[in-house]
Amino acid sequence: MAADITESVPESPWWGWAPFTPGGALKPATRAVLAERLGIDPGAEIAAPPPEPTAAELPESALDAEALGALAAAVATGAVSQGAAERMRHAAGKHTPDLIRQRSGALLAVPDAVVSPGETGEIAGVLAACVAHDIAVVPFGGGSSVVGGVTPLRGAHRAVIALDLTRLDALVELNEVDRTATFEAGIRGPALERALAERGFTLGHIPQSHQQATLGGYAATRSAGQASTGYGAIAELITALTLETPSGTLELGGRAPASAAGPDLKHLAIGSEGTIGVITTVTVAIRPRVTAKTYGAWAFPSFEAGARAIRALAQDGAKGDLPDVCRLSDEEETELTLAQSEGAPVRLLRRWLRSRGIDTPALLLGVWEGTDADTKRRHRRAAKLLKAHGAVSATTRPAEAWDRGRFSSPRLRDELLTIGVMVDTLETAASWTRLAETHRAVAEGIRGALAGGPTAADPPPAAVPAAVPAAVPAAVPAAVPVLGAGPTDPPPNAAAPALPTDPLPCAVQGHISHVYRYGASLYYTFIAAAEADPIAQYERVKAAANAAILASGATITHHHAVGTEHAAQLPAEIGELGVDVLRAVKRELDPAGIMNPGKLV
Numbered sequence: 379m380a381a382d383i384t385e386s387v388p389e390s391p392w393w394g395w396a397p398f399t400p401g402g403a404l405k406p407a408t409r410a411v412l413a414e415r416l417g418i419d420p421g422a423e424i425a426a427p428p429p430e431p432t433a434a435e436l437p438e439s440a441l442d443a444e445a446l447g448a449l450a451a452a453v454a455t456g457a458v459s460q461g462a463a464e465r466m467r468h469a470a471g472k473h474t475p476d477l478i479r480q481r482s483g484a485l486l487a488v489p490d491a492v493v494s495p496g497e498t499g500e501i502a503g504v505l506a507a508c509v510a511h512d513i514a515v516v517p518f519g520g521g522s523s524v525v526g527g528v529t530p531l532r533g534a535h536r537a538v539i540a541l542d543l544t545r546l547d548a549l550v551e552l553n554e555v556d557r558t559a560t561f562e563a564g565i566r567g568p569a570l571e572r573a574l575a576e577r578g579f580t581l582g583h584i585p586q587s588h589q590q591a592t593l594g595g596y597a598a599t600r601s602a603g604q605a606s607t608g609y610g611a612i613a614e615l616i617t618a619l620t621l622e623t624p625s626g627t628l629e630l631g632g633r634a635p636a637s638a639a640g641p642d643l644k645h646l647a648i649g650s651e652g653t654i655g656v657i658t659t660v661t662v663a664i665r666p667r668v669t670a671k672t673y674g675a676w677a678f679p680s681f682e683a684g685a686r687a688i689r690a691l692a693q694d695g696a697k698g699d700l701p702d703v704c705r706l707s708d709e710e711e712t713e714l715t716l717a718q719s720e721g722a723p724v725r726l727l728r729r730w731l732r733s734r735g736i737d738t739p740a741l742l743l744g745v746w747e748g749t750d751a752d753t754k755r756r757h758r759r760a761a762k763l764l765k766a767h768g769a770v771s772a773t774t775r776p777a778e779a780w781d782r783g784r785f786s787s788p789r790l791r792d793e794l795l796t797i798g799v800m801v802d803t804l805e806t807a808a809s810w811t812r813l814a815e816t817h818r819a820v821a822e823g824i825r826g827a828l829a830g831g832p833t834a835a836d837p838p839p840a841a842v843p844a845a846v847p848a849a850v851p852a853a854v855p856a857a858v859p860v861l862g863a864g865p866t867d868p869p870p871n872a873a874a875p876a877l878p879t880d881p882l883p884c885a886v887q888g889h890i891s892h893v894y895r896y897g898a899s900l901y902y903t904f905i906a907a908a909e910a911d912p913i914a915q916y917e918r919v920k921a922a923a924n925a926a927i928l929a930s931g932a933t934i935t936h937h938h939a940v941g942t943e944h945a946a947q948l949p950a951e952i953g954e955l956g957v958d959v960l961r962a963v964k965r966e967l968d969p970a971g972i973m974n975p976g977k978l979v
């Protein structure tokens with residue numbers, strides 16, 4: 379059964395992604411692989427979550443009675459909360475350093491209050507109250523930011539509130555003729571897909587965070603769903619939106635399918651990360667509901683060979699040949715995925731691939747969505763072209779397994795953090811010309827940073843729990859993960875890079891997951907035994923990855939956004955003049971500078 383995109387799940391707790399499962403969700407097969415390859419104690423116990431801080435343990439709210447009264451008056455149908463649980467839940471996003479800090483009990487920045495409007499019309503009043511009382515505003519959707527986007531920074535202001543938008547979750551209008559739907563911005567992914575499914579439609583924008591994230595959050599971060607190769611990223615799906623700013627309301631787009639009336643101002647709001655205003659409604663292009671999926675998986679002798687085949691499909695294939703979900707794992711990711719699924723089918727697959735000269739495969743997963751006839755036709759055409767480029771069929775099972783397990787992996791990070799494992803992801807995108815070099819440089823940068831730290835110089839005892847993959851689906855080869863190779867690995871252009879025989883206690887694995895005619899995204903998961911200062915360890919990895927990304931001419935972020943995490947790198951990407959343009963827009967729309975201080979620019 380494929381993942382149900384209309385299934386709502388409990389809200390993320392403040393300390394992690396998903397509610398605690400006693401005993402943990404790490405599969406025995408995964409534990410066995412970790413024990414064998416990384417020397418991890420297969421019985422390492424997953425710790426229960428930390429206790430909820432009490433109100434007395436949180437910093438006192440900086441809001442006085444007058445400011446609180448003004449906020450309460452602005453949200454007559456909503457709420458203003460200063461409860462400890464609410465403030466904690468809005469104190470951070472789901473970035474690994476966020477979670478490490480949250481769990482450590484370190485004194486946190488928490489918002490002085492959480493304000494939850496009940497109607498979009500109340501937001502203007504909230505912003506006016508915040509300007510009047512010198513309060514910074516952090517728009518808060520699903521809180522799934524992995525770049526520090528919802529960190530409650532007050533900047534130069536007296537206080538800071540989290541503006542929780544999740545009560546604004548209505549379908550405002552569905553236009554079956556134009557095939558567009560307008561939603562309030564706080565609606566979460568499953569509720570949005572449920573509302574569309576009831577009328578026979580889908581948006582098809584399904585990021586891995588879809589069960590928590592909101593439409594406004596997607597828009598504010600220029601998000602990309604797992605099927606963005608087929609459906610397009612959110613920036614391509616939005617036809618109109620409303621932005622409430624401290625200077626007034628902007629209605630952007632929606633008059634016509636295209637317009638030459640100057641630059642498209644929608645794109646000032648899409649990716650603005652709450653720094654110029656609050657996105658209150660979003661109109662999106664919708665499609666008929668998916669009634670059939672066709673799956674495919676192929677192996678290539680190397681990641682580069684797979685990338686060349688995907689490029690051919692993107693550039694020379696007919697429209698729609700590219701699968702909607704198109705994921706090419708590098709050799710390391712493929713190997714650990716297979717290793718976690720060992721059993722008769724995987725042994726057969728390995729033998730079959732070896733008989734075709736593929737010893738260290740790079741696995742491509744494809745999912746075509748639509749109607750039965752259409753998906754089969756597109757799959758057939760794509761398979762022909764891929765085979766002409768050296769693809770060897772690996773059955774449909776890996777792609778089916780990925781689809782089943784697509785939302786299950788983020789919870790594993792919660793567990794890994796409790797057994798002393800550092801795990802996180804980062805991403806970029808590059809043109810085809812630069813893709814292989816970017817892939818090599820970023821992976822080597824991460825490995826070098828992990829190897830160069832105190833952990834590598836002083837190997838952990840065998841019993842120290844370490845790594846695990848970020849995506850560990852069912853009993854057949856599936857999505858991602860893998861062991862890190864040492865810095866002396868052969869160059870990636872070699873046809874079949876050898877996997878390390880004596881791996882470092884780390885894993886660095888990569889894949890392509892969003893494909894364009896002129897390039898693709900690159901996504902990495904890195905995993906290592908946590909050092910004594912895991913934040914410093916994380917920052918070392920990030921700095922190395924950022925440097926490699928910028929040096930190779932790729933983008934600092936394909937879909938995670940800028941937040942606090944990439945703000946220092948933004949000038950290198952868009953230039954100082956570009957940053958000045960963004961600042962000028964902010965001055966115009968947010969002259970008091972209350973909107974999400976410290977993010978983006």
Ligand SMILES: Cc1cc2nc3c(=O)[nH]c(=O)nc-3n(C[C@H](O)[C@H](O)[C@H](O)COP(=O)(O)OP(=O)(O)OC[C@H]3O[C@@H](n4cnc5c(N)ncnc54)[C@H](O)[C@@H]3O)c2cc1C
Pocket residue numbers: 395471472473516517518519520521522523524527528543563564584585586587590591592593594595596597598599600601602603604650651652653655656657658788937938939941974977
């Ligand atoms: C496990 C996991 C998997 C992920 N997978 C993906 C993925 O596949 N693809 C992807 O693109 N991202 C992914 N992300 C990142 C994250 O989910 C996206 O950035 C998402 O778009 C954020 O939506 P949100 O509603 O949670 O926004 P939040 O985290 O609440 O906010 C993100 C930023 O947007 C601003 N914001 C939120 N709502 C509004 C609004 N209405 N108006 C103005 N500003 C607003 C916030 O101030 C903040 O700066 C993942 C994150 C996690 C933790």
